[in-house]
Amino acid sequence: MKKRRLGKLEVSELGAGCMSISANYGPPADRSQGIELIRTAYGRGVTFFDTAEVYGPFTSEELVGEALAPFRDKVVVATKFGFDMDNNGALNSRPEHIRKVVEASLKRLRTDRIDLYYQHRVDPAVPIEDVAGTIKDLIAQGKVLHFGLSEASAKTIRQAHAVQAVTAVQTEYSVMNRDPENNGVLQTCEELGIGFVPWGPVGMGYLTGKIDVRTKLDPKTDLRSGFDRFTPENITANKPIVDLLKRVALAQNATPAQVALAWLLAQKPWIVPIPGTRNLSHFEENVQAINVRLSPADLREIESAFAKLKVYGGRMNAMQMQVVDQTT
Numbered sequence: 001m002k003k004r005r006l007g008k009l010e011v012s013e014l015g016a017g018c019m020s021i022s023a024n025y026g027p028p029a030d031r032s033q034g035i036e037l038i039r040t041a042y043g044r045g046v047t048f049f050d051t052a053e054v055y056g057p058f059t060s061e062e063l064v065g066e067a068l069a070p071f072r073d074k075v076v077v078a079t080k081f082g083f084d085m086d087n088n089g090a091l092n093s094r095p096e097h098i099r100k101v102v103e104a105s106l107k108r109l110r111t112d113r114i115d116l117y118y119q120h121r122v123d124p125a126v127p128i129e130d131v132a133g134t135i136k137d138l139i140a141q142g143k144v145l146h147f148g149l150s151e152a153s154a155k156t157i158r159q160a161h162a163v164q165a166v167t168a169v170q171t172e173y174s175v176m177n178r179d180p181e182n183n184g185v186l187q188t189c190e191e192l193g194i195g196f197v198p199w200g201p202v203g204m205g206y207l208t209g210k211i212d213v214r215t216k217l218d219p220k221t222d223l224r225s226g227f228d229r230f231t232p233e234n235i236t237a238n239k240p241i242v243d244l245l246k247r248v249a250l251a252q253n254a255t256p257a258q259v260a261l262a263w264l265l266a267q268k269p270w271i272v273p274i275p276g277t278r279n280l281s282h283f284e285e286n287v288q289a290i291n292v293r294l295s296p297a298d299l300r301e302i303e304s305a306f307a308k309l310k311v312y313g314g315r316m317n318a319m320q321m322q323v324v325d326q327t328t
Contacts, residue, residue: 001045006195015048017276229313
C-alpha cells in the first residue's frame with residue numbers, strides 16, 4: 001500500500017468507506033463483523049477511514065471509533081456534518097449547529113480531533129464562507145485538522161477555499177459516472193491543489209459484475225432500490241460497461257471491481273477512492289486493486305470503448321439529487 005496526498009494530508013492510496021457496514025446498502029452488519037473488517041483494513045495498510053454522523057444515524061461513527069481506538073494515532077479519520085438529525089435530517093450548516101455536532105462526533109469517534117471534516121451537502125441557506133470560517137475556528141482550536149467538501153460545485157469549492165484551504169473534495173466518480181470530469185470539479189481540485197475522494201468507485205456495487213436482474217434490493221434498508229440505475233431495465237442496459245471491465249480484467253488476471261479501482265488510481269496521483277463493503281472477501285478483492293497496473297494502452301482502450309456506450313439511469317433519486325450542489 002503506497003501513500004497519496006490529499007492537499008497536505010497523507011493517506012493510504014485506497015481508503016475504506018465505512019457507510020455500508022452500518023447503513024444504506026442493506027441492514028447493518030453485526031458489530032463484531034464491522035470491527036473485524038475495519039481492523040483487517042488497517043492491518044492491510046489502509047490508514048484512511050470515512051464515515052459520517054448521518055450514517056445510521058450515529059452508529060457508523062460509534063463503530064469506527066471503537067474499531068480504530070487501538071491505533072487512533074496511526075490513522076486518518078474523516079467524518080461529515082450538514083444534516084440536522086433533530087429536524088428530520090434537513091440540511092443545516094449554520095455555524096452554531098456545526099459547533100454543536102462536532103462535539104457529538106468527537107465523542108462517538110472516541111477522539112480529540114477529526115482529521116478531515118467534510119460538509120456533507122452544501123446548505124444553500126448558509127453562505128459557504130460562513131461554513132469555511134467556522135471550520136477555520138475549529139482548526140484553530142485543534143478539534144478539526146482539515147476541511148473537506150462533499151458534493152460541492154466548482155464555484156462553491158473556490159469560494160470556500162478562499163476562506164479556509166480545502167484539503168479534499170468528495171463526490172461520486174467511477175468509470176460509469178464521469179460528472180466530475182465534465183462539471184469543472186476535478187479541474188478546480190487540480191488547480192487549487194485539493195485532493196479528490198471518489199465515493200461509489202465501483203458504481204455502488206454495480207461494476208463488480210455481481211449485480212443482475214435477480215438481485216433483490218430491500219426498499220426498507222437499501223437506498224439503491226430507489227435509484228434509476230438499479231431498476232431491472234437499467235441493470236440490463238448498462239451491462240456493456242461491466243463487460244468492458246471484464247474484458248480488461250481477463251487480460252490482467254483481475255476482477256471488474258479491481259479494474260474499476262485501478263482506473264481511478266491511474267487518473268491522478270491525488271485521487272484516493274474509498275470503496276466500502278461489510279464483506280471481508282469483497283474487501284480483500286478491493287485491496288488487491290493496488291496491484292493492478294493499467295498501461296496507457298489499457299486506459300485508451302477503456303476510454304474509446306466507453307465513449308461508444310450510453311449510461312442508463314441517473315446517479316441517485318430526484319430527492320437526493322436536489323441536495324447536490326450543481327451551481328455553475
